[in-house]
Amino acid sequence: MALVAGVDCSTQSTKVLICDSETGEVVRQGRAPHPDATEVDPAIWWSALQTASDGLLDGVEAMAVGGQQHGMVTLDADGNVVRPALLWNDTRSAGAATDLIDELGGAQAWTDAVGLVPVASFTVTKLRWLAAHEPEQAKRVEQILLPHDWLTWKLSGRSIAPTTDRGDASGTGYWSAATGEYRLDLLERAFGREIGVPRVAAPAEIVGRTPEGIALAAGTGDNMAAALGLGAGPGDVVVSLGTSGTVFAVAEASTNDPSGFVADFADATGRFLPLVCTLNAARVLTAAADLLGVDLDRLSELALASTPGAAGLTLLPYLDGERTPDLPDETGRITGLTRANARPENLARAAVEGMLLGLADGLDAVRQHGVPVRRALLIGGAAMSPAVRAVASGILGVPVDVPAPGEYVALGAARQAAWALSGAAEPPRWTVAAEHTPDATDDYSGARDRYAQFRTGVQELSSRSNKS
Numbered sequence: 001m002a003l004v005a006g007v008d009c010s011t012q013s014t015k016v017l018i019c020d021s022e023t024g025e026v027v028r029q030g031r032a033p034h035p036d037a038t039e040v041d042p043a044i045w046w047s048a049l050q051t052a053s054d055g056l057l058d059g060v061e062a063m064a065v066g067g068q069q070h071g072m073v074t075l076d077a078d079g080n081v082v083r084p085a086l087l088w089n090d091t092r093s094a095g096a097a098t099d100l101i102d103e104l105g106g107a108q109a110w111t112d113a114v115g116l117v118p119v120a121s122f123t124v125t126k127l128r129w130l131a132a133h134e135p136e137q138a139k140r141v142e143q144i145l146l147p148h149d150w151l152t153w154k155l156s157g158r159s160i161a162p163t164t165d166r167g168d169a170s171g172t173g174y175w176s177a178a179t180g181e182y183r184l185d186l187l188e189r190a191f192g193r194e195i196g197v198p199r200v201a202a203p204a205e206i207v208g209r210t211p212e213g214i215a216l217a218a219g220t221g222d223n224m225a226a227a228l229g230l231g232a233g234p235g236d237v238v239v240s241l242g243t244s245g246t247v248f249a250v251a252e253a254s255t256n257d258p259s260g261f262v263a264d265f266a267d268a269t270g271r272f273l274p275l276v277c278t279l280n281a282a283r284v285l286t287a288a289a290d291l292l293g294v295d296l297d298r299l300s301e302l303a304l305a306s307t308p309g310a311a312g313l314t315l316l317p318y319l320d321g322e323r324t325p326d327l328p329d330e331t332g333r334i335t336g337l338t339r340a341n342a343r344p345e346n347l348a349r350a351a352v353e354g355m356l357l358g359l360a361d362g363l364d365a366v367r368q369h370g371v372p373v374r375r376a377l378l379i380g381g382a383a384m385s386p387a388v389r390a391v392a393s394g395i396l397g398v399p400v401d402v403p404a405p406g407e408y409v410a411l412g413a414a415r416q417a418a419w420a421l422s423g424a425a426e427p428p429r430w431t432v433a434a435e436h437t438p439d440a441t442d443d444y445s446g447a448r449d450r451y452a453q454f455r456t457g458v459q460e461l462s463s464r465s466n467k468s
């Protein structure tokens, strides 16, 4: 039995799975936490990877890294990190995003060029922010990498020229999934001069070896890795409830959405991954639990004690600002509070529903872009919540399956490593067991309407204050 390792360097932690390369069975695993910050020294990820993989890599023949997307890792001429990486959920480059959209002639020009409309999450806007706000640091930058690119390069003992893959490259804003090519003119427009970018490796390529001789596969972005780990096929839409909330599917064709809702990402197999991402998912529940002075289990019990629609309470869960819709400076808001419904169980329910209602809009948007939706696969930390599982099908409006609890990003990275090791044309067949959640019987149309009205009102307020 050959062993392969998959790494997930996600927002809140690093996870490592060691798997049987033929079956995907997880034989051992580790994890280590990351700090709660929106800028992180990549050395912290490296140290978390050492801790999470400590004692696990004996006998491993190949490994790959799945990483949080979009993070800006800047290197100087000696390959040293210039400044802490700005993460996907850092909103300081929102103004840079607006400027870049205007300069290129609008949202359509961006989706035609690279399949996405700049928002603060995307790397291209972070480069503009760096050039404008930290010119001395910017002068030292010679190369831009993403978190998984940097970790793969570090794992090689810095012995290879840095690489990336289609999936992660498609979230930069200077690589197009539709054409499979860099748009270095856009990078230069953002940063003011040319800098180095990593080579885009093929999906099943071995890009190098660790000093111990473990083969390194290309790695990919965390959402692309999750799609591979789940073996998502036609009709499957993945709804991931981690720090971010994401809705995505593997597609045969690229998308072009100038509204900016659906990003035209690439997947890890040579296909596409239309994706909607919100900044606020699992941490909405932790914040609600803190507010109520309870733990996550009790929050779930409280939410289940309420009724669909949370007795009229609606939460817009923009606690960390929001990306979809593009409201980086917004905050969370609650409406519909009365003396009669002001109860802990309704607040808990509004938190669960608010988190899912934004993703229901995302699912509709993905469907409108031609993605068939037969079922949603619910993954990520907050998919462990019984309340989330109970209400998801009703709110999303589709059957919902919850794969057996697991780390699907790390599993997908391990599957990519097994694929690269095998030299086969397709990834190995690994099966994933999933539990079907109760089909929807409750009607959430009223809750969805109230949420849409509340959101539209907040968007109008925001656009008026931006104009004044």
Ligand SMILES: Nc1ncnc2c1ncn2[C@@H]1O[C@H](COP(=O)(O)OP(=O)(O)O)[C@@H](O)[C@H]1O
Binding pocket: 010, 011, 012, 013, 241, 242, 243, 244, 282, 283, 285, 286, 296, 297, 379, 380, 381, 382, 383, 384, 385, 386
């Ligand atoms: N039973 C649960 N109910 C609700 N949230 C949970 C539960 N278990 C874990 N979480 C949340 O899941 C999140 C971590 O999920 P994960 O998918 O690993 O995030 P990320 O990939 O962004 O680091 C944490 O915010 C944690 O509080």
Ligand SMILES: O=C(CO)[C@@H](O)[C@H](O)COP(=O)(O)O
Binding pocket: 010, 011, 012, 067, 068, 069, 070, 088, 121, 171, 221, 222, 223, 242, 243, 244, 245, 246, 275, 277
């Ligand atoms: O920005 C995106 C996708 O575009 C996020 O999905 C990040 O990739 C971080 O993922 P998690 O750590 O929340 O899983």
